[in-house]
Amino acid sequence: MRQDWLNPATLRDATAVQRDMAASAEQLDRIGTVRLVAACDTSSKWRDTRGPVHAAVAPATWPDATALPAAAVTQTPPFPYVPGYLGFREAPAIVAAWSLLPQPPDLLLVDGQGRAHPRRCGIAVQLGLLLDVPTIGVAKSLLCGTVEDEPGPTAGDRAPVVDRGETVALALRTRARAAPIYVSGGHRVSLESAADWVLRLCDGRRLPWPIRLAHDAANARRRAYMDQVAETAAERPEH
DNA sequence: GCGACAG
DNA sequence: ATCTTGTCGC
Numbered sequence: 001m002r003q004d005w006l007n008p009a010t011l012r013d014a015t016a017v018q019r020d021m022a023a024s025a026e027q028l029d030r031i032g033t034v035r036l037v038a039a040c041d042t043s044s045k046w047r048d049t050r051g052p053v054h055a056a057v058a059p060a061t062w063p064d065a066t067a068l069p070a071a072a073v074t075q076t077p078p079f080p081y082v083p084g085y086l087g088f089r090e091a092p093a094i095v096a097a098w099s100l101l102p103q104p105p106d107l108l109l110v111d112g113q114g115r116a117h118p119r120r121c122g123i124a125v126q127l128g129l130l131l132d133v134p135t136i137g138v139a140k141s142l143l144c145g146t147v148e149d150e151p152g153p154t155a156g157d158r159a160p161v162v163d164r165g166e167t168v169a170l171a172l173r174t175r176a177r178a179a180p181i182y183v184s185g186g187h188r189v190s191l192e193s194a195a196d197w198v199l200r201l202c203d204g205r206r207l208p209w210p211i212r213l214a215h216d217a218a219n220a221r222r223r224a225y226m227d228q229v230a231e232t233a234a235e236r237p238e239h
Numbered sequence: 240g241c242g243a244c245a246g
Numbered sequence: 247a248t249c250t251t252g253t254c255g256c
Binding site: 041042044053081082083084086087089090111112113116117118122123137139140141142143144182 | 243244245246
């Protein structure tokens, strides 16, 4: 893993890092046998831009879909949230959580964009390179690009998302009559395979179940952290 | 210059 | 991302 990919000094440096990473990312399938699939997500306190983030990675066996214990960490991010630079805020904590897993998963779903990014370097691309794992970007809204034709109303229907003449994502209807989600390749996963995997992992709900597990685990971590802070404050009321 | 803007 | 309650539809 390249440490200099995690800590740019300025946003201008971060832009250069993203260009470098995007050039290193692979957009053809090199997934291999998937025995463990995982998703990651973060949670943080409402309107607290400089407080800690709680990151979780939730693994599960595949294809039997047995959830394994999630790994979670709490860290103070080096960046506030800035559109286009989400990876620099959240990736360090996710990498730390990933390193706690007893076995590295073979595929990682990320809550955010992959190549559907102004510099083709969303958080899923960054995590794929940092962790050396195939990744898929799963976003609930778009950062850039436009949906050419709205996808049909049936689960599995899709429409390309085009940014500056390039198809960077698919607007994917994962549940009938629900708003589409935006799926893009991260590292070593083609757009088509990304959509296939996401549909395979959608159990009748809008979001794939690994993403929901990761979301729940990150929220559990945040609650545990807040409870512990409250407990410490109660034990030392004078300080 | 203005607007748009993952989580 | 996050808070909160009710409400609507299958």
